[in-house]
Amino acid sequence: FLHKVDGQTRLKDCCEEVDALRPLLQTLLALGMLSLEPETGSNAEPQTPIRQLFNALEEEDQEIGIPESLESFDDLVDEADLEEVDLAAPAGEGEASSATTDYDLAVGKKVRQTLADMQGKNYYEVFGLKQGEFSFDKLKEKYFALTHEFGPELLMQLSGEEAGLVEEILSLVSTAYNTLSDVVKKERYDELLGADTVGLGEKGDDKFQAQVQSQSGKVFIEMEEWDNAIKALQDAVNFDPENGDYLSHLGWAIYKNPANIRSQAMRDKGKQMINRALTKERTAPGHAFKGWINFEAGQDNLAEVEFNKALKLDARNSLARSGLRNLREKKEQEKKGLFRKMFR
Known part of the structure; x- marks a missing residue:
């Protein structure tokens, strides 16, 4: 059918059964790929793009040019213009280096x-x-x-x-x-x-820092945070080694630290610090600490002496007052025990 469509042939001559090709014809007409005219015309140019689609086009031979062979590496080297490279320092670099050195010296x-x-x-x-x-x-x-x-x-x-x-x-x-x-x-x-x-x-600055650290250490002692107390008080002693109050509190923190309860060497170290502190400066806390150490060792008379010394220096010292109270309670208990033995 398509080969017969040439613009000069009638439709009935192109196909034997027009009704069978009716869907195809309607599609081609709708797409504008086919047109129907009432009469043939000798000058009419057939508008048959569908036919052109199926016609084979003649292939034209195309001559492919062969590129010239590449030059060898030796040829390239021979033709290259090798220039000497100036490895000397760029102009002005020495001046920049000198300026940098001057700046560093000034800073x-x-x-x-x-x-x-x-x-x-x-x-x-x-x-x-x-x-x-x-x-x-x-x-x-x-x-x-x-x-x-x-x-x-x-x-x-x-x-x-x-x-x-x-x-x-x-x-x-x-x-x-x-x-x-x-x-x-x-x-x-x-x-x-x-x-x-x-x-x-200056010494004044160290003195102030020691004061701040000692106050922190004393607060830690009241809170029974012994490790922190030791650290703060050690800093205070480092800032002001001659201060007996700082040294006695440090010795007490070391003595009371539960971590040292099984270390007699550490507890002895705490005692020695307190004794040394009292030789530098007589303080109420120092005597109270020593009184409690004597009390725990069963040396009640020595403990009472130290507690009284502390109260003479500071009548409000709570540690010394509680120490004397414990001594009185202990003596009363001992008296009661003695009476019980006597009247059995």
Whole structure:
């Protein structure tokens, strides 16, 4: 059928049974691939795309060009223009290295000078503040300025001794800030500042730190947190080795620590600390501690003497008062036991 469609042949001559091809014809007409005319025309060009689809096209031979053979590696090397490479340092590099060295020297000098200036200053002076004009907002502003100036960026540029000095500066600044930003610590520091000259790197500063640590240690003793008490009181003694009160509390914490109950050496160490503390400074707690050690050892008379010494120094010392009360109860029990034996 398709081969007969040429624009000159009538439909009935193209197919024997038109009704059988009616669905195909309707489809081709709808798609515009076939048209029907009432009469044939000699000049009419057949519009038969469906026929063109099935007609075989003549294939034309195409001459494929063969590329020229590639040059050999030796030829490429021969033709290459090899230039000498200048390995000398780029212009200006020496000047840049010199400038960097000068900068490092300047930074190192600044770090040393800052640390030297901090020595002997009190915590207010570290931040450039006056005690009478103090405010927390000013403290924060100065603190952040210093920590930014000597922060991680500067540390990355330094090494060795200079880096260690920067860390020391930051440590001193942090200590001063933590003290002044805490209301309780600030009050204690102000009291100490009014009594003595207090500055970073001076004895006054160590004295203040010892006071803070000892108070923490005493609180831990009351809470019976013996390990924490020992740690805090050891720090206090390290800051102020000649303070008998700190040493006696440290000895008591070591003696009472349940971890040392089976270690006679550690308990003896605690006793020796208390005895040594009393030679440095007679304190009510020190005598009370010694009284309890004697009481637990069954040396009641010696215990009573120590408790009374403690109460003479501080009549409100609760440890000494409870010690005497226990002594009286023990004596009363012994008397009752003696009477029972006598009247059996």
